[in-house]
Amino acid sequence: MMMKRRQTLTLGLGAAAGLIMPAVAHAQNSVRNNVSSFSMQDWRDHFDTLGKATIVADTVSRALHFWSGDGSDYRIYPTSVPISDELTKRGYTEIVRKKVGPSWTPTPSQMERHPDWKPIPPGPENPLGTHAMYLSWPAYIIHGTHDTRKIGRRSSDGCIGLYNEMIAELYAVCPVGTQVRVI
Numbered sequence: 001m002m003m004k005r006r007q008t009l010t011l012g013l014g015a016a017a018g019l020i021m022p023a024v025a026h027a028q029n030s031v032r033n034n035v036s037s038f039s040m041q042d043w044r045d046h047f048d049t050l051g052k053a054t055i056v057a058d059t060v061s062r063a064l065h066f067w068s069g070d071g072s073d074y075r076i077y078p079t080s081v082p083i084s085d086e087l088t089k090r091g092y093t094e095i096v097r098k099k100v101g102p103s104w105t106p107t108p109s110q111m112e113r114h115p116d117w118k119p120i121p122p123g124p125e126n127p128l129g130t131h132a133m134y135l136s137w138p139a140y141i142i143h144g145t146h147d148t149r150k151i152g153r154r155s156s157d158g159c160i161g162l163y164n165e166m167i168a169e170l171y172a173v174c175p176v177g178t179q180v181r182v183i
Helices: 002-029 108-113 164-173
Strands: 053-058 063-068 074-078 091-100 131-135 141-145 154-156 160-163 179-182
Touching (some): 154 160, 160 164
Parallel strands (some): 053 179
Antiparallel strands (some): 091 131, 131 141
16 A cells, blocks of 8 residues: 555656656756856956955946955845946946935936935935945945845836845945946
C-alpha cells in the first residue's frame, strides 16, 4: 500500500512538472519590460579616488551605488529615475547640502507646465519624502519618497528617489562633499 502512494505521488508531481515546464520555458523566452536587476559598478571606473565618499547613480539599472571614503562600506539601493532623457542630467556633481524633513517647491519648468502647483511643507504629501541631499546642480536632489510605487521606475522630473528608510540610512553615512556621478 505504501508503494502505491509513493508511485501516485511521483506520477502526480511528474505530471505537474510537465504542466509547469512550458510556462517556465515561455518565461525565459519572453521580453522583460521591468528592470529588476542592477548592473554592477566599480567606483574606479568613474573616479580617481573615493574622496569623502562616492555615489554612482545608474539611471539605466535604476540603482544608486555608495562607497564610503575608506572603501570599507559599499551599499546599493533601488531608485526612481527621471521620466525622460530630456530631464536626466548626467555627469559629475557633489552633495552640497542635506536636510531632514525637506519642503518641496516646484521648479520653474514645472511651474510652466503646472501653474497651479504650490510648495509642499514636510509631511506625508511631500514628494521629497523624509530626507534630501542636494546636489551642486540646481533643482537636482537625491531624496526619499512616500510614493513607493515610483521606485524602480522612470517617474521623476530629474531627481533620484529612494525608499524613505533607505534614504535615511544613506543620509546617515553620506557626508556633504560626497562626489556623485549620474550615468
